[in-house]
Amino acid sequence: MRVLIWVITIFAVAVGFAMLVDRNWGNVYFFVPHWYFQMSIKLFAVLLFIGFVVAHLLTRLIQNAVALPGAIGQWRERRRRQRADRALREALLAFHEGRYAQALKSAEKACAASDHPATAALLAARAAHALRDEPRYRIWMERLAGGEKKAQVARLMTEAELAINSRNFEEAAEKLEILRRDGHRHIAALRLSLRVASALRYWEDVLKLTRQLRKHKALTEEQAQPLLRRANIERLREAADDGDALVKAWEAIPSQERDDRRLVAEAVPLLARAGKGRLVRRTLERLLDDEWDSGLARLYACCAEAGSGLAKAEEWLRKYKSDPGLLFALGRLCADSGLWGKAESYYAASLGQKPEIDTHLALAHLFDRLERPADAQRHYRAAAEMATA
Numbered sequence: 001m002r003v004l005i006w007v008i009t010i011f012a013v014a015v016g017f018a019m020l021v022d023r024n025w026g027n028v029y030f031f032v033p034h035w036y037f038q039m040s041i042k043l044f045a046v047l048l049f050i051g052f053v054v055a056h057l058l059t060r061l062i063q064n065a066v067a068l069p070g071a072i073g074q075w076r077e078r079r080r081r082q083r084a085d086r087a088l089r090e091a092l093l094a095f096h097e098g099r100y101a102q103a104l105k106s107a108e109k110a111c112a113a114s115d116h117p118a119t120a121a122l123l124a125a126r127a128a129h130a131l132r133d134e135p136r137y138r139i140w141m142e143r144l145a146g147g148e149k150k151a152q153v154a155r156l157m158t159e160a161e162l163a164i165n166s167r168n169f170e171e172a173a174e175k176l177e178i179l180r181r182d183g184h185r186h187i188a189a190l191r192l193s194l195r196v197a198s199a200l201r202y203w204e205d206v207l208k209l210t211r212q213l214r215k216h217k218a219l220t221e222e223q224a225q226p227l228l229r230r231a232n233i234e235r236l237r238e239a240a241d242d243g244d245a246l247v248k249a250w251e252a253i254p255s256q257e258r259d260d261r262r263l264v265a266e267a268v269p270l271l272a273r274a275g276k277g278r279l280v281r282r283t284l285e286r287l288l289d290d291e292w293d294s295g296l297a298r299l300y301a302c303c304a305e306a307g308s309g310l311a312k313a314e315e316w317l318r319k320y321k322s323d324p325g326l327l328f329a330l331g332r333l334c335a336d337s338g339l340w341g342k343a344e345s346y347y348a349a350s351l352g353q354k355p356e357i358d359t360h361l362a363l364a365h366l367f368d369r370l371e372r373p374a375d376a377q378r379h380y381r382a383a384a385e386m387a388t389a
Contacts, residue, residue, distance in 0.1 A: 027039065027040055027041065080113050081113075081114075081115070083109075083113055084109075084110050084113035084114040084115075084120075085110075085114075087106045087107075087109040087110035087113065087120075088106070088107070088110040088114065088119065088120055088123070090102075090106040091103045091104075091105075091106035091107040091109075091110055091120065091123050091124075091127075092123065094106060095107075095123060095126065095127055095130075100127045100128075100130040100131045101127075101131065103123065103124075103127040104124055104127035104128055104131065104133075104136070107120045107121070107123040107124035107127060108120075108124055110123075111124060116148065117147065118144065118147055118148050118150075118151035118154065118155075121140055121143055121144050121147065121151075122144065122151070122154055122155070122158055124136075124140045125137055125140035125141055125144065125158060125162075126158065126162070128140060129162045129165075129166075137162075141155065141158075141159060153179065153182075153184055156175045156176075156178055156179050157175075157179070157188065157189065157192070159171070159172075159175045160172045160175040160176050160179075160189075160192050160196075161192060163175065164192060164195055164196060164199075167199075169196050169199045169200050170200075172192065172195075172196045173196050173200065176189060176192055176193050176196060180193075187213070187216060187218045190209055190212055190213055190216075190218070191213065191218065193205070193209055194206065194209040194210060194213065194227070197209060198227070198230075201234065203231040203232075203234045203235045203238070204231075204235070206227060206230075206231040207228065207231045207232070207235075210224050210227045210228055210231070211224075211228075225260060228257050228260070229257075229260050229262055229263045232249075232253050232257060232263055232267075233263060233266045233267070235249045235252075236249050236250065236266070236267055236270050236271075237270065240270050240273070240274065243274040243275060243276055246270065246271065246274050246276060247276055247279065250267060250271065250276075250279055250280070251279075258283050259283075259287065261287055261293060261296060264280060264283060264284060264287060264296065265295060265296060265299060267280055268280055268284065268299040268302050268303055269299070269302060271302075271303065272302035272303055277302050277303030277304075278303060278304075278305065279303075280303050281303040281304055281309070284296060284299070284300060284303060285300075285312060288300070288316065292319075292320060292323075293325075294323050294324060294325035294326070295325060296325070297316070297320075297323060297325040297326040297329055298324075298325035298326075298328050298329055299329070300312075300313060300326075300329040301313075301328075301329040301330075301331075301332035301333050301336070304329075304333065306333055306336045306337040307337070309333055310330070310333045310334065310337060313326060313329055313330050313333060314330070317330065322349075322353055323353070324350045324351075324353035324354035324356070324359075325350075327346050327347075327349045327350035327353065328346070328347065328350040328356070328358070328359055328362070330342075330346040331343045331344075331346035331347040331350060331359075331362060332362065334346060335362070335366055340366065340369070340370060343366055344363070344366060347359055347362055347363045347366065348363070351363070355382075355386065356386075357383045357386045357387055360379040360380070360382045360383035360386065361379070361380070361383050363375075363376075363379045364376045364377075364378075364379035364380045364383065367379065
């Protein structure tokens with residue numbers, strides 16, 4: 001159907017053109033002083049059309065000739081950008097392949113040809129750092145420092161990360177502090193700050209940063225727990241010589257973090273040594289009621305009072321009759337209460353279940369009190385043999 005319409009249209013145009021040509025429309029006369037000439041209107045129309053086409057073509061030709069230098073410049077600019085992009089791609093590929101020398105060479109080409117050289121300069125700095133070429137690394141960082149303003153955050157982040165990789169934590173801390181003052185506290189910066197704080201043993205900062213990252217879901221609970229535990233333990237150790245400071249450090253730990261059994265196991269001896277063991281008693285009892293742990297039970301005597309603690313321990317003994325840790329704790333509680341016979345039997349039962357150095361030493365001290373030197377010496381020797389085994 002479409003072909004038929006086109007055929008009819010072409011024939012109609014041809015017929016109309018033939019009728020137009022066949023009809024005489026008159027002549028056109030041109031008068032110039034001393035002479036004139038004439039032509040038919042149809043010829044004049046054809047010449048006028050041809051003249052218009054020729055004039056149009058000449059105009060386009062002149063315009064193209066005038067625009068040729070600009071077009072050549074644009075073509076050269078496109079080629080330059082293409083070369084810069086290709087060099088940057090080659091640098092990225094070489095860097096990730098571990099060919100740092102080639103990456104540095106390609107990044108230098110990209111930086112020289114690109115309108116926005118910051119990306120290439122950062123890549124060149126990383127490649128130089130990977131090559132342990134400190135002078136060239138510093139040169140590239142200085143070029144970045146005097147370059148685009150919007151690239152300064154990337155520069156500082158790169159300097160901080162590479163300083164951490166070189167274990168230059170003080171320099172990394174300086175760069176991250178500049179970012180913090182400028183309000184750049186995004187996840188990547190927080191992670192770098194956490195690494196620096198851990199390395200420099202800034203435990204308050206470790207706690208703060210770990211909690212922030214956990215809140216923003218940048219750290220899982222399993223990842224955050226060891227960091228929080230270590231920071232809390234170190235803070236307790238730092239305050240171990242000051243009872244009041246130790247109490248404040250323990251009370252500053254959120255209740256959720258106090259449920260960490262390994263933290264409690266480290267905190268109990270520190271608090272007990274300062275005479276503050278009672279602070280952790282309820283936490284320890286709750287953890288043991290929830291899930292039994294022989295190691296924690298062994299520490300119970302460090303934080304429990306002789307009377308009420310002995311009652312609670314004997315209540316557990318009904319369920320865990322042969323637990324060596326609980327038997328040891330009962331022995332200490334009985335010894336503190338002056339129940340020498342029961343203390344000896346509990347210590348002996350604990351040794352029967354699982355020999356431990358501290359159990360031998362506890363029995364030796366007990367026999368010293370009871371003026372039984374032969375028995376005391378026997379357990380001292382046993383403890384020494386276990387220690388040197």
